[in-house]
Amino acid sequence: MDATQADAYLRRLGxxxxxxxxxxxxxxxxxxxxxxxxxxxxxxxxxEEIVLEEKRLLDKVVGARRGGFCYELNGLFGALLAALGYEVTLLAARVYGDGGRLGIPYDHLALLVRTVDGGDWLADVGFGAHSHGPLAFAERGEQEDPGGTFRVAEAGPDAAGVRGDHDSVRTADLDVLHDGKPVYRLEPRPRVLGDFVSGAWWHSTSPESHFVRSPVCSRVTEDGGRITLSGRRLTSTTADGRREERVPGTDEEVLAAYREHFGIVLDRVPAVRHR
Structure with a gap:
């Protein structure tokens, strides 16, 4: 990512x-x-085809002012951070599903970010409802965040944990927990964006993927709450937990909701595609 592209991305973020x-x-x-x-x-x-290449992601997220899911958002955010001088490592994770079952390999992409002043941080802007800020990667206690209480924990009795030397190889899998519930399991081995192509393909085509079941669009609001358009149901939640729902009645109202709440301009309503 060159300086001109980074500047445009930063303008997108304000x-x-x-x-x-x-x-x-x-x-x-x-x-x-x-x-x-x-x-x-x-x-x-x-x-639309999902292509995990930096130029295509810039065209979508910055040029077309769209969003994306984890591979797109964290992949592109990682490139921005690297352009700004951060040391960034892409990490693969498997998401916990029903009954504590782990998802497919390359199920999720998260970022390990090293800063000049504060050690290593787990950044994740591509998981939906998650932490509002990066989590201290080496901290094993609870971490309070506007999005809840989070913890990064060793994944099992055979996990050696993160070694004290920040430059040593990280070998142990780690679980990320949200309010005491395991969310995903990280494999702290460096990856590249191309490693996640199979995961993106599975999530966008498999009948077992929840992404193919309904369109969803969600973001954090300025007051710390969240607004989500899932299918045709618009849900707004405030930071203190108050919740409101409504269902736009027409396609025009659905398209207006995408524009007004997410800045996304579409010429037709996304519809579940039968495979």
Whole structure:
């Protein structure tokens, strides 16, 4: 990502170019991303190809002012952070499903980010309802966040944990928990964006993927709540837990909801595609 592309991305986020790749700057960029760039799977239901290449992702997220799911959002955010001077490692994760069953390999993409002043951080702007800020990667206690209480924990009795030397090889799988419930299992081995192509294909085509069952578009609101359009149901939740729902009656009202709440301009309503 060159300087011109990074500048355009920062404008998309409403952010200034950070003077240094610090943890405070990372926190601000992380939160702005969650507020400005929605988590969405609309390409799956619009018949659009999902291509995990930086130029194509820039065209979609920055040029077309769209969102995406984890591979797109975290993949592109990682490229931005690297352009801003952060040391970024792409990590693969498997998401916990019903009954505690782990999902497919390359089920999720998250970011390990090293700052100049605050060690290593787990950044994730592509999971939907998750932490509003990056999590301290080496911390094993509870971490309070506007999105809930999070913890990064060793995944099992054979997990050696993260070694004290920040430059040593990380070998142990780690579980990320949200309010005491396991969310996903990280494999702390460096990956590249191309490793996730099979996961993106599975999630956009498999009948077992929840992404093919309904269009969804969601972002964090300025007050710390969340607004989500799932199918044709628009749900707004405030930071203190108050919830409102409504169902737009016409296609025009659905398209207006995409424009007004997510900044996404579409010429037709995404519809579940039968495979």
């Amino acid at each position: 952010a200034e170019y950070p003077a240094w790749p610090t943890v405070d700057a990372l926190r601000e960029l992380h939160l702005r991303h969650l507020r400005r760039v929605p988590f969405e799977n609309l390409s799956v239901h619009l018949g």
